[in-house]
Amino acid sequence: MPDRILTAQIVGVDPETLEVSDTFPGTYGFYVRLSRDPGAEWAAEFEGIYKMAPRAARPPVVFRxxxxxxxxxxxxxxxxxxxxxxxxxxxxxxxxxxxxRNAVLPDDNAQRETFRELLRQLARTYQQTR
Structure with missing residues (x-):
């Protein structure tokens, strides 16, 4: 079963660090801090929404x-x-x-209990045939 994807919030901007990158000439890379590392799936969702956002200028953003x-x-x-x-x-x-996406994930406990109930029924069927 797929895992729940964590969420994150912006908690701050690092005013001290500026990165220079050969990949993005002429830019300064500044850090926006998140409340946690929400994982690669969150990053992929972020990237998709960012790329589709109705904004003329979207500077490159690298998830770390x-x-x-x-x-x-x-x-x-x-x-x-x-x-x-x-x-x-x-x-x-x-x-x-x-x-x-997380809301449509199956409830693991309910699914597990349904599975156990089916196993109990099968166990009773096998006991009756003995």
Whole structure:
């Protein structure tokens, strides 16, 4: 049975760390901290929602466990506050999508009890044939 996907919230921005990456020339990578590492499935959901979001500029974001590294062009610094609000919305949408998926997972205890009841019935059938 598939596992429940954890959710996470943005808990802060690291003002001290700026990354420079050859992959994203001209950008500074800054860290957005999450409340936990929600896992690879959450990250995939996040990536899908982020890519489909109706926003002209979407800087590259790299998921690193409990951290999102956003590669932002300094020329757009005036949009940084608006962007972090957008990013918060994307995290909220990701959590909502994950919770919808989690809601349709079978109840393990109920499923296990149904399985046991069927085994009890089979056991009685075998006892009657002896």
């Amino acid at each position: 466990g409990d951290t999102l590294c956003v590669y932002f062009l300094p020329a757009y610094i005036q949009e940084l506050t608006e962007y972090t609000g957008f990013l918060t919305d994307i995290v909220t949408q990701t959590n909502q999508a994950v919770e919808c």
